[in-house]
Amino acid sequence: MARLDRGSVSGAACGPDMPAIEVRSLSFAYPGADAAVLEGLDWSVPQGAFELLVGGTGSGKSTLLSLLKPEIAPAGERTGDARVLGENVADMDVRASAERVGYVFQDPENQIVCETVWHEMAFGLENLGVSRDEMRRRVAETSYFFGLEDWLHRDTDTLSGGRKQLLSLAAVLALRPRVLLLDEPTSQLDPVAEKNFLHALFRVNRELGCTVVVATHQPRPMLEYATRAYRIEGGCICKVADIASLGHREELFSGEVSGWGASRRAKNGVFSSASGQLDSLGPRGGAPGAKKGLKSGKSAEFEVQILSQDDSGVPSRVGGGRILQKMHGGSATTLSEGWFRYDRAAGWVLRGLDVTFSAGAVHAIVGGNGCGKSTMLSVLAKTAKLQRGRMVRGAASAALLPQNPKALLVAETVRGELMEWASTCGYDEDAAQERAAQLGLDGLDARHPYDLSGGQRQLLALAKLLLIGPELLLLDEPTKGLDLANRRIIARALCEHAQAGGTVIMATHDLDFAEQVADDIAMMFDGEIACMEPPTDFFADNVFYRA
Known part of the structure; x- marks a missing residue:
């Protein structure tokens, strides 16, 4: 040229x-x-x-x-x-x-x-x-x-x-x-x-x-x-x-080291919303609602999700009548011999896909453009159906954040978006405002969603999904358009969701984020999972995909 x-x-x-x-x-x-x-x-x-x-x-x-x-x-x-x-x-x-x-x-x-x-x-x-x-x-x-x-x-x-x-x-x-x-x-x-x-x-x-x-x-x-x-x-x-x-490399968790996912499981820790650092929980015995070992600044909602339950696991009622509970998922989500294509004339996008995602963990899916990551998320969300194979979704409820968050935004104001599903999902305005504050959306209530920055729209769409409390949270490029501070907010939200027993599966090209947040990283290639390993092992033996 x-x-x-x-x-x-x-x-x-x-x-x-x-x-x-x-x-x-x-x-x-x-x-x-x-x-x-x-x-x-x-x-x-x-x-x-x-x-x-x-x-x-x-x-x-x-x-x-x-x-x-x-x-x-x-x-x-x-x-x-x-x-x-x-x-x-x-x-x-x-x-x-x-x-x-x-x-x-x-x-x-x-x-x-x-x-x-x-x-x-x-x-x-x-x-x-x-x-x-x-x-x-x-x-x-x-x-x-x-x-x-x-x-x-x-x-x-x-x-x-x-x-x-x-x-x-x-x-x-x-x-x-x-x-x-x-x-x-x-x-x-x-x-x-x-x-x-x-x-x-x-x-x-x-x-x-x-x-x-x-x-x-x-x-x-x-x-x-x-x-x-x-x-x-x-x-x-x-x-x-x-x-x-x-x-310079952006550290999501000040004072934390690589392989944080493993340390989270070992310590049974949670985040302090004030510091963003890992804090360990004290003993879980005692009366429902006890907050032993918890530092100030952590979201009240999350404290209740983790601790406010009786021996039967029945959740307490808090904050404007909203029920918050720990998710006892436990059951894995699996795809067995999954095949999918968009039409008969097209090639297969998923080719005999076998994969298992455990509950209570953050799973990252990486791979080249067009390898099938987004398609797999659509199958898990049941917006696309396998032509052959079987899916067993351990979670009772699921929600998908697509690459373009505008697909979830239909109201005239940020407040309208946050309250769209309130009547059907049982949360109130206090819960919506609390979630907005956690995701850095304070002061934007009257703004039109399309007047927000791309990153702010991403956070708004995630806030809407977290308000309905899905056990299985599916995310397609969740950190797209976000700076370090807001990537930390996303990281905290995903880890809290997993700590509460939920399952997080995210397709991402943000390798730094995957390394520091995920419990395991799977590489997708030619419609299959080529490998699934803890972050330390995944990046130790990778030539082209390096955080």
């Missing part, structure tokens, strides 16, 4: 010294929000740069990037000036925006509009009126660039989340934008695909002369490609002086 012709783009002429992006005194507040998410922000990105944008969940990274693309700019109160290649973003028409600014969403489901990969690649070109011959050439060379030939004629709804993310990037680059904005582009990619994706992105930057800005919570894999990094905090932006400092 040839380097882009800088003189071919419509709009104001721009020389090599003109910034690719220039933001001055930019402020933005969402409707009904108590405070602005961006305040007087100044930022400049030179042409040809590869920049990282870091910051906490909800800090405004996605908001800032979307304000540079007029078609997707959020509604709200905005002041200040934003320019791309010298042209005010507010003055750009649709064609100029498409040719200048490419945008890859955090959730590819929000971007893909066509039924097949080929048509998705051609969709933007068709809308720009590109000739048929030129369109075919661009689709062909972009497909070769990203290695899409083998699945060019696949239906988009049969692709894995990682392949959808790669398709979103390829379809945008077929338009040959001058500036490329990406929001958490590798969050659904396996470690090998992530390396290939970032190398392709580096080639786009270096060989095609495209300015690249990536908003990410996982900057470590990108440091060898990045030229600069900026951090958004408190509505302002500042340059990261030492970009190498972003490469």
Whole structure:
């Protein structure tokens, strides 16, 4: 692919010294929000740069990037000036925006509009009126660039989340934008695909002369490609002086060591919500509701789940009439000789799958994009049915958090989401608010779920599921779009669920999270489980999948 012709783009002429992006005194507040998410922000990105944008969940990274693309700019109160290649973003028409600014969403489901990969690649070109011959050439060379030939004629709804993310990037680059904005582009990619994706992105930057800005919570894999990094905090932006400092390993549990899952079982410990560290429980004897050996700050709900029972195991009633109990699952969930495919013409996704998941544990499933992880979760959730084989689900109830949390969000406000299932599942508003506080959703009651950051939507969807108390909790990429603080919140919630006797099965590409949280890690390959081992053993003998 040839380097882009800088003189071919419509709009104001721009020389090599003109910034690719220039933001001055930019402020933005969402409707009904108590405070602005961006305040007087100044930022400049030179042409040809590869920049990282870091910051906490909800800090405004996605908001800032979307304000540079007029078609997707959020509604709200905005002041200040934003320019791309010298042209005010507010003055750009649709064609100029498409040719200048490419945008890859955090959730590819929000971007893909066509039924097949080929048509998705051609969709933007068709809308720009590109000739048929030129369109075919661009689709062909972009497909070769990203290695899409083998699945060019696949239906988009049969692709894995990682392949959808790669398709979103390829379809945008077929338009040959001058500036490329990406929001958490590798969050659904396996470690090998992530390396290939970032190398392709580096080639786009270096060989095609495209300015690249990536908003990410996982900057470590990108440091060898990045030229600069900026951090958004408190509505302002500042340059990261030492970009190498972003490469340190993130410890989820301060003071804890690898293989924490095994130590949890051995110590019979729980988390202190205040510290995030492992605390050991005292003796469980005594009157129902006794709280021996428990440190302050741990959720009252969890204390009752663990301790507030009589000898028969009957739960006590607490907090607004809600019944909270320890889950005495005990029974394993198994798949035996499981075969599944989406239709008769398609290949098998699950091929004689045999696996057993014990109760009272956190299980992590890793593997390449398209290997069958999400499909297996759907089978366990009974939203997909095996064509052959047998499933025995030890849990009486199950809930699935899909890769795209918007599938669970239907209300107009955060409060409405939290209370949606209250009447049918028997919890009250106090319980909903307590769960929201545990997951860092305080103060967001009146916000529309779609005005939240991707990470906040993930936390909201998880809060809804935890409120109904499923024994089997199924999670597809639960840490996607989350910073360290919120990954700690998720880790605590999952471990508390397992400590209460529930079963957690998560498909994830977040190897650090899996290593520090899971009791065992299974690698899926070609529709089967290739191995299932404790984290220490799994990573000790793995060349490509390393935390």
